[in-house]
Amino acid sequence: MTALASKEDNDTVAQALATGAARLREAGVEAGRRDALLLLATALGADPDMLRLRPERRLDAVERSAFEVLLDRRAGREPVSRILGTREFWSLPFKITCDTLDPRPDSETLVEAVLTRLGDRTAPLDILDLGTGSGCLLLALLSELPAARGLGVDISEAALKVARENAAALGLGRRADFLCAPWGAALGGAWQVIVSNPPYILSGELPDLALEVQDFDPPLALAGGPDGLDAYRALAPEIARLMAPGGLAALEIGTTQINTVETLLRAAGLAEFGRERDLAGNWRCLLAGNAARPVD
């Protein structure tokens, strides 16, 4: 009788969602209701869409406290992807940890830019990803290019551990190698495709980033030095040296950096530039080739 009474006192899904969403909005989370739904679904081990269909379902005490724990983390501005430990990129699931940048949909611009410029997607290709993080760029490309092999380089051994796990989980481990090194310094060879999403945030702009980014993305993956260009200065000569004749490089850039980064790459001897915008209409991807290849 008592147990029944206390169960009836428990929140329904609809009530938990309403109070959870209000709590998140109060903490400054923009999409409070969507995030509350995702976290509630996680606490209940349910699919978010199924949950929407059962607003009257009651939470038991364990579910209620599991939801509270997840809400606390989100109210502390930890992104949902980090709380769940996974992020979808190029429609593939990627594990992420505190050692990897949380892959952004904007970075899919690079994958698409490369794929549309490759003539034959079944040709054998060597792909180099400098600053691979979770491995998202390299592994998304390998998932589309069945005869390609790739190397993901990162200065963080902890990030590489995640990238290796992602490669294995996606069934791409036999075509992906990983190496701990500063950019391309330790490398030789001639690579047909070079991609990189380096840190490019100006030191002075780091404090203006959303708390989800500032407090949870690894600083190593964000901080581009006083003018945001430190990584591109290091990368430009390495990309020029490591690119196969007729090769293609695709670099992610900050919204105002396209002309400056193009100048740096040109000074390093690269030629033939192309550019692509992200979904918000900002220039997000700079493409470069060498004299042997027209990029666009």
Ligand code: GLN
């Ligand atoms: N795109 C990320 C942001 O704007 C930054 C990632 C990077 O510096 N490469 O938060």
